[in-house]
Amino acid sequence: MATIQDVAREAGVSTATVSRVFSAPELVLEPTRQKVMEAVHRLGYEPNFAAKSLRTLRTEKILVTVPDISNPFFSQVIRGVEEAALAAGYSVLLGDTRHEEAREEQYALMFRRKEADGLIFLGHRLPDVLAEMLAAKGPRTPIVNGCEFRPGLAVSSAHIDNERAAAEVMDHLYGLGHVRIGVVTGPLASPISSDRLAGVLSAAQRHGRTSALRMAIGDFSIESGARQAAELLDEPGRPTAIFCFSDEMAMGAMEAIRQRSLDCPRDISLVGFDDIRFAEYLHPKLTTVRQPKEQIGHEVVRLLLDILAGRSTALQNITLPHQLVVRDSTAAPLG
């Protein structure tokens, strides 16, 4: 591979001029620029990335860690991230943490080693390494969270109002006449779950139905949805509606409902969360909360770029609009 020296020699100019042709073409005379570009093409020159990075201390990469890339919710957020990053000249380093703390730490180290200019994490845990960096540099540390806002965390973030969204779901169900409602949450350590749970509880209270609530704790997977929904369905005083904190869990719940020869929505109404691409192709079409997935991706990148460009000094926690999408999986309870 040709280096900048080769190009300089070939074009009969200095390396400084070649470098300028790329990074500040307005400083170089047009004929000179052309001479250089010809040499570049003749030699097939491409600037060496490591050298540039060493000199400028910039990698033009964003590290994105995600609990599970095979989850369509996350993969759509990632898609938004990738798109916004590419548009700004950054590329995406992907870290699938598989919900494992060890991997989160591993990627945090990667970030500290300066393998990326910024870090976006879509999980809820903040590895120690990152906490230290944040403590040292404050809100200008290029670390941003997506989806899992927690007030104590000293990072900017983009997310929806999970509490309100969950309350809206409950209002929808109460509005249809449901009384006994089962809720399948995610792990309560994650704000995504605890916020939604708060919304559920406040709505239940408002409607005076707190004692008719039934809870089960899932982990956002299809299987846990099936398992937890089964528990709720088999208890005495079966609920007439189930609210799952993810569409995947709702898919599992659908299966549990079918296995018991019950019908959704006739016997059991079902609500999911996220509005993944598949939600409207399930049978029945799933009522759910739409999260602006790609937009979340765009926003977290914007937040990060603001920090990187020194444009923002204070934390920003952005709330994006969600939408309750009522489809065919919810109906008034029987009799």
Next chain:
Amino acid sequence: MATIQDVAREAGVSTATVSRVFSAPELVLEPTRQKVMEAVHRLGYEPNFAAKSLRTLRTEKILVTVPDISNPFFSQVIRGVEEAALAAGYSVLLGDTRHEEAREEQYALMFRRKEADGLIFLGHRLPDVLAEMLAAKGPRTPIVNGCEFRPGLAVSSAHIDNERAAAEVMDHLYGLGHVRIGVVTGPLASPISSDRLAGVLSAAQRHGRTSALRMAIGDFSIESGARQAAELLDEPGRPTAIFCFSDEMAMGAMEAIRQRSLDCPRDISLVGFDDIRFAEYLHPKLTTVRQPKEQIGHEVVRLLLDILAGRSTALQNITLPHQLVVRDSTAAPLG
């Protein structure tokens, strides 16, 4: 951030010794090593990645381009890639090309700029830049394909036997007694589609049913599945079975079937392809071909690492086992 010089000074040794502590600890005396490590911890030193990369000409990164990250098939392959890469000390640079040639070229340039040690592409197009590199360096060029094997392409790859898998699907349907079968393919430019189509045709021929075949060309998306299946269903001489070249298209087809108040599998049998995680949670549970998604990811990484380590000199095109998974969406045709 502390540099290796700082550590050397702090520990009272040379930079060479510090470097050796990390890359070849057996060359350095234990007490020295300890002194260095203490300094490292005191200063919070972390080797600068760009500098290391410039010197060694290695990035420890693998660039993976994928036509659509939000497709659960690809995201599971990626998961396998990520896992195998991480285990080997590599990290994954993600490139979502959105099926766009321009983006593929863009990522190819990134690779040529040496931003990654190797490239895995999961699409079927080989950008010109890469073709040039392959022509220049031959089979030791660290470029590997996943899923879309094409004999002419001078790259190693890992994939299933798409032709045979498709033939098995047809055998299954013919075995159930179906005669009029509709097929929704993907874009025929991709070997994944043309190979499967070849399998379909050979099976049809073997069963003497070629003239009862009906074709529609989709693009692997849910929507195209719905659209193309609708066409097949509305033609005179409606097929009694539809074979879609992806599970997503099969989901769309299910919807089209329902919209016409037909029942799957009573009126129409349906087969998908890939066995994405959701296939067994659809209603009816989808009969499909299981691709070893994560294993494909592992294999392509292995192939790539072999090239990078200079272990392999010849092309390798690996065929991995697939499996026809018969579930509830296929049955014998009525009367």
Next chain:
DNA sequence: CGCTCCAATGTAATCGAATTCATCGATAAC
């Protein structure tokens, strides 16, 4: 006792581009 050899460590060149400062020539101002 002197020499060889080896283990441990140090010195300094190197990777390839960016960038500061110097230089040169031409133009403009006086």
Next chain:
DNA sequence: GTTATCGATGAATTCGATTACATTGGAGCG
């Protein structure tokens, strides 16, 4: 006509780690 000014370009330093080669001191051997 001399000098300040500016635009274009070049020379040389720098980024931070790796590593080939040099050096040092001690063990082993005759």
